[in-house]
Amino acid sequence: MAAFPPAQRIKLSGQLQPPGTAPAEVSLSVHQLPAAAQAQEAPTGATDSRTPAVVFCHGFPDLGYSWRHQLGPVAQAGFRVIAPDQRGYGGSSAPEQIEAYGLGQLCGDLAELLDALEIERAVFVGHDWGGFV
Template sequence: MSIATDFPKPTFVSVNGVELEVFEAGQQNAGNPIILCHGWPEHAFSWRHQIPVLAEAGYHVIVPNQRGYGNSSCPVEVSDYDIEHLSGDLVGLLDHYGYEDAIFVGHDWGAMVVWGLTLLHPDRVNKVINLSLPYQERGEKPWIELMEEIFGRDFYFVHFNRQPGVADAVLDKNTSRFLRNIFRKNVPPAPPQPGMMMINLARTETLQGDAIMSDNDLAVFVSAFEASGFTGSINWYRNLDRNWYLLANISPIIQQPALMIYGDRDVVAKSEKLSEFVPNVDVVNLDCGHWIQQEKPEEANQAILKWLKQQEAN
């Protein structure tokens, strides 16, 4: 399945020892960059509703498939997907385009990378807009260790780490079904099923809730993961404890102006301490689930543009 006809054509950019597949719009707005970072199991195409709107609003929009995704490089070493490498790719993109800094927008895992980038390279981040995943406090215990204690071995973050290769194989074998089952909204609440959630989603025939995108749009994600497999993207999860160690001596406070957009029905918990770590944050809540910018594209676009206008006015 080819990517929708009005989606930008990719270019390939060599950065930080890898090649990234990058989609651009608004090149006429050079000097005003905004970089959009997708989550898991996503693709630059996740931002298809935002790209033209931001370009029209005067931004040079740069949307990479991050390492492990789409036609970007998929290194073999697990440690090549830690926060130093992932944030280094984004710094490399800035250097490639000749930008000192940019506004960074992240959703889900992309938000985790944008938070990490802002901690590790604060001078390269002008403003932060993150969707779904709030800032994650670095507590006393490494993140996977903590999750294992709280949620047990079947929690998918833990399972990805403790049983490497198991989920990857199931997802690779059931790519279309898994993606069809995960990109849903209005899923009725149900008690957790035994077993590992992502493996269950890859195997179940029963559709819950409503699709968040057309079959044609979904086909873009399916063909991308059928080509790349899931291991590269899952390796991001396999670096959470490594990231915990890498961030040990970094100041945990993010000073940049930030916008946090939550979906009120998202399974990802809101942060009660967000403003302690991100003192210059504004928060917007939308009536949707996890896939915020695809479920509520107009509302997400309005929230982003309104906030950016306010920042310019300040």
């Protein structure tokens, strides 16, 4: 059996932001949408359709708000960023039927979100259940 080298202590810098970035001061807008009833968006003013939007998908049991610390830096990097509340969480609709929470329905919500916001290209960032969706 191969031996692993001894673990080294990780030295933390004490910084809350990555080096070279300023604290994020980004205004968010909230959209009421047919599928994922609420989505936070930090617009950048960039209109180049070749640059994909970045959609942050939260995990269980979380909200789009949980991405608030990531939205600013990613928006400042020139991306349109969106953090929806997924079905059943936060400001979204919460159907009573368990069948309404299948993977097909959850993915369909994200597709409808992109259509409603007229987004042609997107990169998805997920945490926990949001990464699976």
